[in-house]
């Protein structure tokens with residue numbers, strides 16, 4: 001077990017600007033949803049460039065949102081930004097791999113409430129609208145993320 005953890009730690013290099021995290025097993029299933037089939041959703045988000053642009057705007061909105069900003073204070077926003085881009089790109093069938101932790105593991109100590117989730121969804125809707133993502137595609141994406149509520153919100 002100790003050997004396995006040491007190997008996992010050695011394999012996980014820390015990207016520039018990010019803080020180290022405890023070793024964990026990396027797998028696309030950690031993303032918490034399966035990718036869309038086909039390329040319609042990727043096109044709706046304007047490809048990987050559009051996903052990155054939309055996600056940058058989304059994260060900027062999250063940390064500036066008075067309703068939830070305190071939850072993000074002191075957290076590794078560089079890592080969060082990278083992993084949200086990976087997760088969204090993976091789910092939108094952009095051909096990315098998700099290298100982050102599971103939704104349950106990464107949110108278990110945050111004390112996120114239902115209302116916080118509502119604020120996050122509003123910020124995501126605003127970012128998608130700004131990117132010019134068509135409304136039906138916005139809703140398909142939100143429906144994909146909706147089941148993650150049970151792993152991110154505290155009960």
Ligand code: HEM
Nearest residue numbers: 068071072075076083084100101106116117120145148152
């Ligand atoms: C569908 C909903 C959500 C998704 C898809 C999501 C996605 C993610 C991802 C991919 C990470 C990075 C995991 C990692 O570090 O390995 C993360 C971390 C984080 N999330 Fe979420 N999240 C959701 C809901 C929320 C909500 C509602 C909040 C609070 C308003 C929140 C606050 C955070 C914070 C503060 C971190 C950083 C934790 C850390 O660095 O240890 N998340 N989230």
